[in-house]
Amino acid sequence: MKGRVPAPLVFLTTLGAAFVLASGFSWANASTANASAATAKAAARPDFKMPFQCGQRWQLTTYTGHNPDDKKLDMFREGGGTSGSAVLASAAGRVHQWFDPGGLEIDHGNGWFTVYLHMSARAPVGTVVPGGGWIGTAGSVGTGVAHLHYEQLYDSNGDGDGETDEMVHPVIQGTEYRLTPQGPFPFVTSANACGSGPYWVDTFANATGYKDAQMNDAQGLLYAGTNYVYCKVWGREVRVGDQFNHWWLRTDLDEVYAGKNGRNAYVSAYYLSRWGDDEAKDNNGREIPNC
Structure with a gap:
């Protein structure tokens, strides 16, 4: 991705009309994905999911001047927030590039890319992420209304980059979308990382990540906040005062020490904000499975 043009100012006025049209509509304009002639020869498209946590509902919209109106999506969370x-x-890949406003592009391999815009925080370029891994925080960077702008692209010319003229109609969770500014604008429930890792947890302090659950070979740091983990293993006890935990959580670190890997490192479940001694659950109270 060599550059992005911010959305035109007409967005603010057109979007208001779009939401009036959206009320009461459902999936009528979405159809089961069929490969078009232009993409029939493309490598198999990844199984792209909604780019949000499992169970969240988001509305897909577009507006006149989105250019192309039927391929770019603006997403708003149901009920606000x-x-x-x-x-x-949306699928596993590597953060390929940053660009304005608040955007990044993920390379999913085999010529497929996704684009996300207007985020207030972003994963660094070069970060390898699993499907459902955190890549940013939705915001209003470069626009007046908080939303996530989303695109799918296929590198048809083989230059190793996804360009605007290589944008395709998005297929999300098996459904192809070709929205028009007149609506309807469907609400879609995210099926991203449902019933399997990664699992989302809150941690109350920066935590050192190690190569194993015995605290051998420090790899880097997992920053305090909301993080994803894959699974747990029983290991060396971490105890501070009367509080303790033997469980270790496999994850990818935010800060990697020089010469270290940082992926699939182990962080003590002691740092979980919501749970007690020898507990290892996600933010929804689900037991994190054994590795």
Whole structure:
């Protein structure tokens, strides 16, 4: 992705009309994905999910001047709360590039890319993320209304980059969308990382990540906040005062020490904000499975 043009100012006025049209509509304009002639020869498209946590409902919209109106999506969380919501990778890949406003592009391999805009925080370029891994925080950077702008692209010319003229109609969770500014604008429930890792947890302090659950070979730091983990293993006890935990959580670190890996490192479940001694659950109270 060599550059992005911010949305035109007409967005603010057109979007208001779009939401009036949206009320009461459902999935009528979405159809089961069929490969078009232009993409029939493309490598198999990844199973792209909604870029949000499992179970969240978001409305898909577009507007006149989105250009192309039927391929670019603007997403708003049902009931509000768009700003500050975690943005997740639609599928596994690597953060390929940053660009304005508040955007990044993920390379999913085999010529497929996704684009996300207007985020207030972003994963660094080069970060390898699993499907459902955190890549940013929804915001209003470069626009007046908080939302997530989303695109799918296929590198048809083989230059190793996804360009605006290589944008395709998005297929999300098996459904192709070709929205028009007249609506309807469907609400879609995210199926990203449902019933399997990664699991989302809150941690109350920065935590050192190690190569194993015995505290051998420190790899880097997992920052305090909302993080994803894959699974747990029983290991060396971490005890501070009367509080303790033997469980260790496999995850990818935010800060990697020089010469270390940082992926699939182990962080003590002692740092979980919501749970007690020898507990290892996600933010929804689900037991994190054994590795």
